[in-house]
Amino acid sequence: MSIGTEKTESPIHLRKEELINLGSFYTSDEYVEIVWNFIRPLINSNTVVFDPACGYGAFLKEKTIAKKIGNDIDKKAIEKAKLITGDVIYFNYNALTVLSRETYGIKDSDRLIIIGNPPYNDTTSQAKKRVKRLQFQVEEKLKTRDIGISFLRLFYYLKADYVCILHPLSYLIKRANFRLLKPFNENYILKDGVIISSRVFKKTSKSSEFPIIIALYEKNRTGMDYEYIRNYKFKTIEGKVFRLSDYDYIGNYINKYPRKSETIRERDLLFYTLRDINALKRNRTFLHKPTSNAVRINPDQLDFYVYVDVFKDFINVVPYYFGNMDILINLELFKKYRKYFISYALKKWEFLSKHYQNQNCYDNDIIYIKQYFKELLKEHYVEDSGS
Ligand SMILES: C[S@@+](CC[C@H](N)C(=O)[O-])C[C@H]1O[C@@H](n2cnc3c(N)ncnc32)[C@H](O)[C@@H]1O
Numbered sequence: 001m002s003i004g005t006e007k008t009e010s011p012i013h014l015r016k017e018e019l020i021n022l023g024s025f026y027t028s029d030e031y032v033e034i035v036w037n038f039i040r041p042l043i044n045s046n047t048v049v050f051d052p053a054c055g056y057g058a059f060l061k062e063k064t065i066a067k068k069i070g071n072d073i074d075k076k077a078i079e080k081a082k083l084i085t086g087d088v089i090y091f092n093y094n095a096l097t098v099l100s101r102e103t104y105g106i107k108d109s110d111r112l113i114i115i116g117n118p119p120y121n122d123t124t125s126q127a128k129k130r131v132k133r134l135q136f137q138v139e140e141k142l143k144t145r146d147i148g149i150s151f152l153r154l155f156y157y158l159k160a161d162y163v164c165i166l167h168p169l170s171y172l173i174k175r176a177n178f179r180l181l182k183p184f185n186e187n188y189i190l191k192d193g194v195i196i197s198s199r200v201f202k203k204t205s206k207s208s209e210f211p212i213i214i215a216l217y218e219k220n221r222t223g224m225d226y227e228y229i230r231n232y233k234f235k236t237i238e239g240k241v242f243r244l245s246d247y248d249y250i251g252n253y254i255n256k257y258p259r260k261s262e263t264i265r266e267r268d269l270l271f272y273t274l275r276d277i278n279a280l281k282r283n284r285t286f287l288h289k290p291t292s293n294a295v296r297i298n299p300d301q302l303d304f305y306v307y308v309d310v311f312k313d314f315i316n317v318v319p320y321y322f323g324n325m326d327i328l329i330n331l332e333l334f335k336k337y338r339k340y341f342i343s344y345a346l347k348k349w350e351f352l353s354k355h356y357q358n359q360n361c362y363d364n365d366i367i368y369i370k371q372y373f374k375e376l377l378k379e380h381y382v383e384d385s386g387s
Contacts, residue, residue, distance in 0.1 A: 011055060013076045021135045022074060023119020023147070025201040026055050031166065031214060034194055035115050036062050038164050038216040042113060048106050050158075051116035052095040053151070057081030059115050060088045066113070069104055071095055073136060096138045096150050099157040106158075114155050117166040120148030144180045146171075152184045161219050163188065169195060169211040170324040172229050173244060174276070186223035192216040195236040197320045210278060211236075211321040236321050240380060249326035250274065254304045255295050256326070264290045269297035271305050277315065278323040285309040286349060302355055306345045307334060310369060313344075317373045317382050330376050340368035 011024045018024070039049070047066040051059045054070035055077050061084070071091040072078050078092050091104060095118075098104070106112055141157065142150040148167050155163045171177045178185060193215040201212075213234070230245045250256070256274040264270065270287040273295060274280065285308060287294050297305050311327055322328070334341070343365040346352050362368070374381050 011074075011077060013080070014074075021121070023121045024055060024074065024077070025117075027058050027117045027166065028200070029058070031117075031196065031200070032058050032061075034214050035059060035164050035166075038192055038214075039113050039115065039162065040064075042111075042162055044111065046109070047111045047113060049113050049115060050104065050106065050160075052114065052154070053116055053118045054078075054081060054090075057085040057088060059117070060085045067110075069106070071104065094136045096136065096142050096147065096154060099139060099141070099154065101158055108159075111162075112158065112160045113162045113164065114158065114160045115164050118148055118151035120146060120168055146177070146180075149177065149180050152181055155217075156184045156187055159219075163217040164215070166196075166212050166214050168198075168324075169213045169234075169321070170276075172213070172215075172232075173324055175226060178226050178229065185225075187219060187221075188217040189220040189222075189224045190215055190229070190232060191218045193234065195234055195321045199320075208278075208282075209320045210323050234321070236319075240319070240321070242321070242380065244325065247325070247328045248330060250304060250308060250329050251326045253329070253331075254298075254301050258293065258295050262296055264294060264296055269299065269302070269305075270294040271297050271308070274308065274327065276324050276326060277318060277328075280308065280312050280327060281315055285312055286351075299355070303334075303338060303342070304329075306341055306352070309348075310341045310344050314369060314373055317370070317377065319377075319380050319382050322380070328376060333372060333375055337368055337372040340365040340372070344369060 011019065011026060014022070014024055043049070043064060043066045045065055048069060049060075049064065049066045050069040050071075051057070052071045054060060054072050055074070057070050060068050060070050060081070068088040069091070070078070070081055070085070070088050071093055072081070073092070073094045075092050078090050081088070082090055089105065093103070101108065101110075101112065138147065138150055142153045144150055144153070149171055152163075152167065152171065171181060172190070193213045195211050195213050198210045198212050231243055233241050233243055235241050251274075258273065270290060271294070272284045272287055273293040286305070307329065308327055339359065340362060342356055342359050343361045346356060346359060346361055
């Protein structure tokens with residue numbers, strides 16, 4: 001299936017700031033259909049299908065024996081949804097303040113399936129800081145820095161039997177986010193999912209593209225721990241499959257973040273904080289002046305920082321679905337190709353020459369570096385990247 005060409009259903013009644021604040025990027029039928037394919041086998045005459053942030057009701061158009069409920073904080077969206085979908089009961093609440101089924105007329109005995117594409121909006125994010133102000137209250141129990149994570153927590157309090165929604169993959173694969181999902185992750189398990197690119201929602205540039213998962217969760221007494229996610233076989237819409245545990249990461253070899261206790265001296269080599277592959281796309285690598293984001297380089301580990309610097313220049317060979325992962329490395333392979341990485345970096349950074357005095361430079365280093373990435377990424381290597 002090709003992605004990136006579908007029309008995005010945009011709310012026509014919102015100004016740009018409102019659109020960003022409410023996370024109102026509507027979902028096209030192609031992805032709605034994936035959700036319904038997951039949930040159709042789970043529906044019986046006792047089922048309620050509920051989209052708590054339904055916009056124009058894209059997810060509620062399906063004909064089904066289930067009772068359908070929609071809700072949105074945006075009154076105008078609900079008015080429009082009523083015109084588009086017939087047999088749906090609508091509410092106009094701030095979903096992050098309603099923690100009971102009762103308010104929506106859902107009985108304890110109903111099999112509740114929550115669907116949709118709730119908003120995601122990292123309230124601490126640096127980008128778009130001026131427009132990203134929260135416009136609504138969030139119940140204390142649900143509060144975190146990202147309202148998308150708050151929505152997942154909400155589903156635990158609504159005692160959903162199944163949850164099938166679109167959300168950033170980073171909620172699962174970044175440990176810090178995964179911790180914030182509690183108590184959702186302690187009571188639900190990821191049963192199935194397909195990864196798509198955020199580019200289908202926003203006309204974003206390639207550099208700010210990130211992976212979104214259409215995920216099916218089932219209520220489960222043991223829940224899931226991070227090991228479960230590490231070993232989970234993620235599928236992408238392009239038909240690729242990967243596990244986090246298939247790879248080794250740079251964080252196993254170097255400090256990714258500045259250490260509070262450490263003082264930086266004049267002669268220290270410095271490197272920018274390393275968050276994930278997408279952050280590396282945007283950020284600098286070697287630094288010449290201390291900043292609050294500067295990590296002190298242990299000279300014994302300089303090879304690894306050279307590795308990251310070169311990785312950045314070849315980042316287009318890495319697929320979008322690895323965007324929120326730490327920088328991948330295969331140590332054995334890197335040892336084999338090391339001299340080409342060093343050669344490439346020496347041509348770029350004059351200051352490195354005193355650290356690599358006996359190192360040759362090679363004309364064909366780029367060819368070998370690409371070969372490294374082909375062997376590292378195998379079927380995930382992105383051809384035709386232009387780097
Ligand atoms: C990504 S859109 C999805 C809409 C629809 N489900 C779709 O995919 O076409 C997110 C929706 O969440 C709504 N929303 C944002 N914050 C909300 C809140 N606190 N309570 C209820 N709805 C909210 C927005 O108004 C917007 O319609």
